[in-house]
Amino acid sequence: MKKSVLLLALAGLSLSALAAELRVMTHSSFSLPKDRIAEFEKQNGVKLSIVKGGDAGEMLNKLILTRANPIADVVYGIDNTLIAKASAAGILAPTSSKLGRTEKDAQLPGAVAVDYGYVTLNYDKTWFAKAELPLPATLDDLAKPAYKDLLVVQNPATSSTGLAFLLATIADRGEDGAFKWWEKVRDNGLKVSKGWSEAYYTDFSRNGGSRPIVVSYATSPAAEVFYSKEKISESPTANLLLKGGVFLQVEGVALLTGGKEPQAAQAFVDFLRSEGVQTGLQTKMWMYPAVAGTAIDPVFAHAQKPAKFSNPSLAAMNSKTAAWVSRWNRLVVKQAN
Known part of the structure; x- marks a missing residue:
């Protein structure tokens, strides 16, 4: 056991107690399997603080009003109806994905497509x-x-x-x-x-x-x-x-200008494009996965x-x-x- 970990254990503290906080702003419909969230936190040594900002339009307005003192590090839920407003307001930092581009990314210049x-x-x-x-x-x-x-x-x-x-x-x-x-x-x-x-x-x-x-x-x-x-x-x-x-409608994720945890925020971007999330979001947020080849849940047979x-x-x-x-x-x- 590393000395720092041993000292924490002796002090009765957990590693998660001192984990960095990654602030994630989302719209009110954001939902993912809890085990996926826990897995991300463990792998990246962060604690997710998910703030739901209402409908996507309301959420964006809150981010714009607080851009001088950002209330989040990364945002999920910016869609192709709002991306221009977000970009014009200067709240989005350059964002990419190590998993490559998808067909739907073209609908979200300045962000990374997650679902549609x-x-x-x-x-x-x-x-x-x-x-x-x-x-x-x-x-x-x-x-x-x-x-x-x-x-x-x-x-x-x-x-x-x-x-x-x-x-x-x-x-x-x-x-x-x-x-x-x-x-x-x-x-x-x-x-x-x-x-x-x-x-x-x-x-x-x-x-x-x-x-x-x-x-x-x-x-x-x-x-x-x-x-x-x-x-x-x-x-x-x-x-x-x-x-x-x-x-x-294409929804995406993007880093926010002035965010405190850009490295963890970038990891969150890639997390939302991972297979487990692309599969899990379907019956949580009722959208289609942006990553081609992802298996579609059978209940979507009722989704014409x-x-x-x-x-x-x-x-x-x-x-x-x-x-x-x-x-x-x-x-x-x-x-x-």
């Missing part, structure tokens, strides 16, 4: 069956009287999910065409929630709310099967993969993978997202109040 998924509309099967209402076949149907007061979305100013859905409508219809549609659904009883959790767990009829259509993820039906208290073979929810209503999606170019998102969000809030939130 598809933002789309989910619906409550039971509600529609009881109402004997046909499913909407297009986004335009959602502006018709038959679908009044049925849709809940997240505010794109505070939610990456809401922002992704807004961007999908713009990519499909063009800016003016998209905002004409938003005006129509606003007048048809659209509800706006702060973030995904509020929309899905409070407003969605599947969870006791009044709205049977919610902006969520193509993997959400699989999660419903996985977490069901009773063993079920079919999800109670399903996707509405409507043209102009599907967005490819879209054949098409609508994303603006990275250049357009970089230069126009702030203006689009501002216009959306003027049109949808302020006009509705």
